[in-house]
Amino acid sequence: MPLPHDPGPHWGEVGIHGLHRHREWDxxxxxxxxxxxxxxxxxxxxxxxxxxxxxxxxxxxxxxxxxxxxxxxxxxxxxxxxxxxxxxxxxIETVTLLEDPGGDAVELAWDGRERTVRIDGEPTLAGVPELERLASARHATYVVTARRLEGDVWEISVTPL
Structure with missing residues (x-):
């Protein structure tokens, strides 16, 4: 005797959910x-x-x-x-920073009222004016992540908040 059809959702099966995997490489x-x-x-x-x-x-x-x-x-x-x-x-996007912020990783956020900066994961009151100018030219509020690649060349990502 055949088993009855299972009408339940099959989210993990190919072709059911309609979502494709995000492209990893260009x-x-x-x-x-x-x-x-x-x-x-x-x-x-x-x-x-x-x-x-x-x-x-x-x-x-x-x-x-x-x-x-x-x-x-x-x-x-x-x-x-x-x-x-x-x-x-x-x-990727890179930028050459004329003023060295120190460290190898910078996280900078502006929510329209308050700026937060972390250098190598540690909070600091110091700013990174070059990154702030670059980000504010694109978005009113933003998060910038920057990672030193070599010397004064940094990989950056600017995302709106």
Missing amino acids: LVTTVEVSGLVGEEAWFVALPDGRVVIEEGMVDPSPLAHAVALAPPYRAHAVRRDMALWVVGAKR
């Missing part, structure tokens, strides 16, 4: 490069052509040159075979 490519050491690498390509290594191999420049995406971008490369690599890249 570009994914494969490239053949021999002689690279390691199995994977995380790196950032800067607009001036420099490649900042975040994790992994000594010099991922040959992989960065294979990415058909204008810098700046963050990339993750994984070796699939002896010389075959898969590289996923996502656009």
Whole structure:
């Protein structure tokens, strides 16, 4: 005897909920490069052509040159075979800060009445005028996160509150 049809919701099954997974990468490519050491690498390509290594191999420049995406971008490369690599890249926004705020991570928020700033997770009364000007030109209230990539170059994200 066949079992009765189950009319209950099946939220986890493909095609039922209609939501797709968010795209993780702006570009994914494969490239053949021999002689690279390691199995994977995380790196950032800067607009001036420099490649900042975040994790992994000594010099991922040959992989960065294979990415058909204008810098700046963050990339993750994984070796699939002896010389075959898969590289996923996502656009990021960078800014050069003339005044060093100190630390390696800055969180800045403005809710229209009060400004809060954290540098490396610690609250501070110091401001970061360059980030404040950049964010206020885009939104009336905002949250800015900034992470030092190299020297005075920072990756930033500006989000409205």
